[in-house]
Amino acid sequence: MPGIIWLVVLFLVPFYTVLAIAGGTLNAIFSTPVPVWNPLRWTGTSYAAVYHLFFGSGSFVWPIFLRTVWYVAVASLISLVVAYPAAYFVARFAGRRKGLFLALLIAPFWISYMMRMLAWIDLLQTDGYINRALVDLHLISQPVDWLGGKSTTVILGLVYGYIPYLILVLYAGLDRIDQRLLEAGRDLGLNRVRTFWRVTLPLSRQAILTGMLITVLPMMGDYFTNQLLSGAQSTSMIGNVIDSQLNNSTQEAQGAALSLLLLAFLLAPMLYYVRKTRQASEEAF
Amino acid sequence: MTLTSDAVDRPVADDGGEPVDETPPTPPPTAPRVSRRRPPWRNPWRRPWVLETFTWAYLIWSIVPIAIAVLFSFNNGKSQSVWQGFSTRWYWGDPVNSVAHNPALRSAVVQTVRLSVLVTIIAVPIGVAFAIGIQRWHTRTSTTFNFVMVFSYVIPELIFGVAMFFLFTQLFTAIHLGTGAEVLGLVTWNFSWPAIIVLARLASIGSSYEEAAADLGASRLQAIRRVLLPLLMPAIFASAVLVFASVVDDFVVVDLLSGSADTQPMSVIIYSTSHGGNGGPALNALATIMLVMSFAVATIGLVAYRWMTRGERGANSQEAMTSIAGM
Numbered sequence: 001m002p003g004i005i006w007l008v009v010l011f012l013v014p015f016y017t018v019l020a021i022a023g024g025t026l027n028a029i030f031s032t033p034v035p036v037w038n039p040l041r042w043t044g045t046s047y048a049a050v051y052h053l054f055f056g057s058g059s060f061v062w063p064i065f066l067r068t069v070w071y072v073a074v075a076s077l078i079s080l081v082v083a084y085p086a087a088y089f090v091a092r093f094a095g096r097r098k099g100l101f102l103a104l105l106i107a108p109f110w111i112s113y114m115m116r117m118l119a120w121i122d123l124l125q126t127d128g129y130i131n132r133a134l135v136d137l138h139l140i141s142q143p144v145d146w147l148g149g150k151s152t153t154v155i156l157g158l159v160y161g162y163i164p165y166l167i168l169v170l171y172a173g174l175d176r177i178d179q180r181l182l183e184a185g186r187d188l189g190l191n192r193v194r195t196f197w198r199v200t201l202p203l204s205r206q207a208i209l210t211g212m213l214i215t216v217l218p219m220m221g222d223y224f225t226n227q228l229l230s231g232a233q234s235t236s237m238i239g240n241v242i243d244s245q246l247n248n249s250t251q252e253a254q255g256a257a258l259s260l261l262l263l264a265f266l267l268a269p270m271l272y273y274v275r276k277t278r279q280a281s282e283e284a285f
Numbered sequence: 286m287t288l289t290s291d292a293v294d295r296p297v298a299d300d301g302g303e304p305v306d307e308t309p310p311t312p313p314p315t316a317p318r319v320s321r322r323r324p325p326w327r328n329p330w331r332r333p334w335v336l337e338t339f340t341w342a343y344l345i346w347s348i349v350p351i352a353i354a355v356l357f358s359f360n361n362g363k364s365q366s367v368w369q370g371f372s373t374r375w376y377w378g379d380p381v382n383s384v385a386h387n388p389a390l391r392s393a394v395v396q397t398v399r400l401s402v403l404v405t406i407i408a409v410p411i412g413v414a415f416a417i418g419i420q421r422w423h424t425r426t427s428t429t430f431n432f433v434m435v436f437s438y439v440i441p442e443l444i445f446g447v448a449m450f451f452l453f454t455q456l457f458t459a460i461h462l463g464t465g466a467e468v469l470g471l472v473t474w475n476f477s478w479p480a481i482i483v484l485a486r487l488a489s490i491g492s493s494y495e496e497a498a499a500d501l502g503a504s505r506l507q508a509i510r511r512v513l514l515p516l517l518m519p520a521i522f523a524s525a526v527l528v529f530a531s532v533v534d535d536f537v538v539v540d541l542l543s544g545s546a547d548t549q550p551m552s553v554i555i556y557s558t559s560h561g562g563n564g565g566p567a568l569n570a571l572a573t574i575m576l577v578m579s580f581a582v583a584t585i586g587l588v589a590y591r592w593m594t595r596g597e598r599g600a601n602s603q604e605a606m607t608s609i610a611g612m
Contacts, residue, residue, distance in 0.1 A: 015448050089336040103606060117559075127364075168610060242443060252451075263441075
């Protein structure tokens with residue numbers, strides 16, 4: 001079973017390494033991390049340091065954490081509001097042009113994340129098309145510095161970056177709904193809007209949940225979107241903290257502890273997702 | 286039909302027992318005639334114009350920025366936002382800063398191709414073997430590892446990357462950060478694609494073909510090689526396409542595991558050079574090359590998948606598209 005050996009060596013062992021470093025001690029001279037492999041001798045030094053970063057005096061991580069949760073919540077809700085109607089239309093009403101619509105929906109899935117961010121960097125420059133269009137329409141008098149640390153830009157970037165994954169899950173869920181159930185609803189006298197509320201929406205609740213998880217989980221670990229679209233301290237997210245700790249050898253142990261805490265925070269939704277997909281695959285057997 | 290839906294739309298009295306106004310609302314005088322020729326907004330099968338417009342708006346929003354970025358890779362000037370005429374200088378014309386002549390950009394292209402090919406070659410057989418094994422032995426170990434595999438599929442990439450980073454800097458120090466670490470990390474990150482897709486396909490094939498093979502005297506290995514693998518070919522192929530394209534697009538794992546500048550693939554170069562938007566159109570050219578690679582692989586995958594599943598029930602181009610996208 002090469003697959004299982006691979007998983008043990010390269011998935012479970014790495015996480016044990018992280019535990020060993022987070023629970024380990026620091027080298028007295030360079031304060032580089034020294035992993036401790038015996039779990040009985042793990043210490044709480046790094047966790048205490050991370051706690052201090054969160055709640056101690058001069059702490060800066062707690063506001064960043066709150067900002068991360070806020071950005072992710074807003075961005076994923078916007079994604080849902082945009083993605084659902086589009087997926088619904090393509091799944092139900094596209095008719096003969098379904099193939100074309102589907103190809104266009106899937107296309108961004110094949111385009112690199114970096115390319116999609118780069119496209120917005122081009123458009124949002126001070127002399128870029130967005131500013132020029134807004135000035136020409138007299139909506140603003142001065143070009144706006146969109147890339148200079150604006151929350152709006154970062155949230156837009158998150159939405160743009162992760163919406164293709166959400167829309168594919170929603171499409172797959174909506175497309176599986178049996179059309180006969182909708183026809184039955186209509187036959188029983190429901191109008192369009194009520195058929196949607198009473199039949200389609202409850203049947204697609206599962207797709208909405210898994211779709212939201214599949215966008216929220218990676219967004220929580222995102223550090224590149226805001227770095228590319230703003231780069232300012234005022235918009236940094238929890239991922240940026242971990243990334244910068246890894247780049248500084250005296251803080252690596254704190255980075256390990258912090259990513260374990262993030263993992264613990266996200267564990268419940270992850271387990272929920274795993275359980276749901278397992279149920280779905282068992283129903284398929 | 287109009288009458289029925291009116292009857293339902295009328296607010297229903299609560300169970301509160303309050304006296305309900307029994308008199309029906311006076312029908313509009315023209316109601317009976319209207320029910321014959323409904324105004325367009327009462328037609329239950331009208332085209333959903335609002336939804337359609339919204340969908341087109343979404344598609345334009347999702348695709349036009351990319352198209353503009355591709356366009357600017359052909360810009361005849363240093364700007365990424367002002368059009369200065371068409372040229373291919375950022376691909377090969379410029380002797381210093383074009384993708385073909387700048388050593389950093391050129392090595393990034395080579396590195397991306399190298400990683401994608403290596404990872405696909407390693408990850409797909411491992412994932413397929415994993416799926417067949419999990420499906421055939423229904424033991425506690427196989428259930429546990431199926432769980433671990435799906436878990437590796439949903440864990441945020443940053444946390445996974447951090448674990449890999451410490452693995453190669455603290456434990457397996459013989460493998461330095463660089464191509465070796467990148468390949469091992471990416472294989473682990475991506476082999477859940479073939480595993481999940483092949484598991485789904487195995488579930489839909491069922492065990493009857495293998496049992497038939499066994500009845501006809503095939504050994505276990507022969508049954509897998511001569512019966513199961515040919516049946517799995519479309520799924521294996523679709524997952525190979527997915528793995529290749531997701532390695533091309535991958536950023537977090539390679540960002541954390543690339544050691545020196547010469548092992549940075551294209552995505553990392555774009556990230557580290559475009560901070561604050563001063564990369565120049567050569568970056569757009571690089572991104573366009575990535576785009577063309579992904580789309581070429583996706584198109585090959587689509588055509589080959591259609592060819593392999595020809596004659597199967599339910600095979601059509603939509604089914605092929607969703608399979609290649611891992612749905």
